[in-house]
Amino acid sequence: MEEILNRLGSEAWVQGSMIVSDEGMVVLEKLSTGLDRDAVAALATDLVTEAADGLKEAGMAPFARIVLSATSGELVVVGCGSVYLVVIASAGSEAFYIEIDSAAQQLRRLAPTASLREI
């Protein structure tokens, strides 16, 4: 998992990434200085919870990806089995999503089977 985050972190547009459990616990993080680990995790969990609960209430299927775009950055959350991959990026492009999807796919292969302790 660390390798996956390291690879993502080597991209110029990535300010940080983390893996958060569906209960909001930070499993692993690679954040640049200036980003508060707990604050990012709390906000990502808030987004995930609101989106998941709202969709359930509306009778819709769970989400696969969330993207929050602002003038100075983007927050991307991708569901990967029992965990979520959270990426904080400075700008969006096609390559951006391809890299994140590829990292998410690798995580999906690990997350459903590995317990948090093993990770």
Added chain:
Amino acid sequence: MNFIKRIFRAGRGRSGGDDSAPHRTRELATVTAEAERLVAAGRHEEAMHVAQAGLKKFPTAGRLRGVIHYVRRAAANKRLVQLKQILDERKDERAYRELIALHLELRNREAAQEVSTRYLEEFPDQAEAHVHRAEVHVARYFGELFARDAWSAIETLQRALQLNPETNRAHSLLALLYFAIGAPRHCANQLAEALRLDPGNTAIGEFRARVLEAAGPDGEEDIEHLLDYAEDRHEIPNDPRLFPGGRRFALENRGGALSPKLFAAAAAGIGKRLRIEQLAAIGSGARPLAVAGENKENFVRLACRLDAASRRAGRHMNFGTMRRFMLEGKFGRIVLVPAGNCAVAARAPRSVSTERVAEGLEMVVTASRSSQADLEEDA
């Protein structure tokens, strides 16, 4: 030509009002046709004269108002091109200032920001460059009420005053911001400075007296708290239009000016064309404003939750102004975009790109708002 036809068609049906008698209707139709003919022929000045004269007689004529809007916009766009050419050739402070003002007038806030950034990069020691940069932040703040923009404006204005404490416009802008967010003492202090630099300005003097009177005995004014409060409620306590001077910084669409009826009509037309299945508008305090499409109640509830969560996240991440929030899954794609003092959300199949959905939402909002603005002006 198509655009002209479109704006005239948009105004149709509301140009009546007090011109119900057959002869007045005929007269209005003649005046309107003449103004439109002149616009189509490129004789904008004459079209403007005809439309203005017509509006004096038929003040509720939407199509004549459309002619005036079009002519003004066309003139502004022409000047915009000239100014860009000047700036491509040389660094010209006056051209920068005019270009920023024009972009703000046309509500091209992103473009205004780009130009103000360039202006500031080229003239970092000019107080005026900082003031113009602050003006863009103020316009963005009143457009979207993100506290971060107000902070940036305050910091930029303070920098301008460090460079030149005699910058009257910087004091006025600070006073305007403090007035709008409900900090009368801060506002009065800045007005006092503005008055010192321009002692003959009676409007400022009178306004300062009113502000001080309204301030009352309580001395506490926490700017940060006031900005957060305005952002949370998505509404500021005082209308900037009450501030003396130019009206460039009117708070946009204050009080939920997006009409649910017009929204539903626009959503039905535009939404269908763009394959948008559900649409919802959310007003301040995450309350439903308007909704269109199937399963309305569930969708508007979901949109309200997403709006509140995305605002919280955007604010705490210091990401600047939120552009859009997107969710995708088997249900398709849900896109939420802020629009002045409300937000709009839509659901579309995943085959429709986020950009396309966001564009559609902007079109729906523009259609609901421009018609509403016309109605308000007419009223």
